[in-house]
Amino acid sequence: MRTSALLLALSALAAADELQERLDAKLKKDFVANAAWVLDYDEALARAKQEGKLVFAYFTRSYSP
């Protein structure tokens, strides 16, 4: 019982690692370097307020292509 719980926890960790790798790969794509993308939501809003600009938001995913 304990072993299977441990295995489950380990596989969840491995899955999270893989998801992190996919995110890293996504952020290395060429288009990301083409503009000054802000990746943090709260920072994007703070900058919009500070600079008097609107936010152009692009939503994408990394967990699958």
Place this chain on the structure above:
Amino acid sequence: MVEGGALRSEEFREFAKDHVTFLHVTTRIPGRKHDDLLQKKGGRGFPYFCMLDAEGSVIAQHAGDRTAEGFRKTAAAARRFVDLRTRAAAGDREAKIDFCLLRGQLGQIAFAEVEAELKPLGELSEEQTKVYRGLEADAMVKETLEIEVGKRFAAMLDEGLVPQSEEAASRFWHHIQVYAEATKDARLLRRYLEWARERFRDQPQARPFLESLAKRVEELERKG
């Protein structure tokens, strides 16, 4: 793909300078902050583009071409919205009218609300009247489809008249659903739910839809 095209272009780089460009990636990494932001900002799938103000409110959802030119158009519409909102809040009568009409055009408020909001604001210009009449016509089409047709189909259902062909049945039940939702008729919506459960029985992708429908039916029944 937009990432290999528009977002890598020189035009987009220029466009980006006039805005705060925010990139949101849904990762499904457990516990990651704002990972569900797409739904909160009105997105239903990827890719999704929209304009936000500094408070995080969605000002415009991008629906046109996924090109720098297309993004510029959406951004211009968003700027017009914010500009009118600011001027309306400062008491500018013309802006109040235009802002109200624009929200009607964007589907943010129903025609009845447009009507009520405009009443104390006096005469509309020729151009404003044109927009207003267009919104009125939209509302009449909606009303006719939702209420008139639905009322008739609901009466048919009560008489035991249920279409047998696939095409007629799906149209019939669609209008039953719309009518039941618009009039908050729990009994009728439950009839639709029963039909939908049977119709989509073998389609696992319909499950979330059926579950949220069942929830609405139960809510209406509790209130009723």
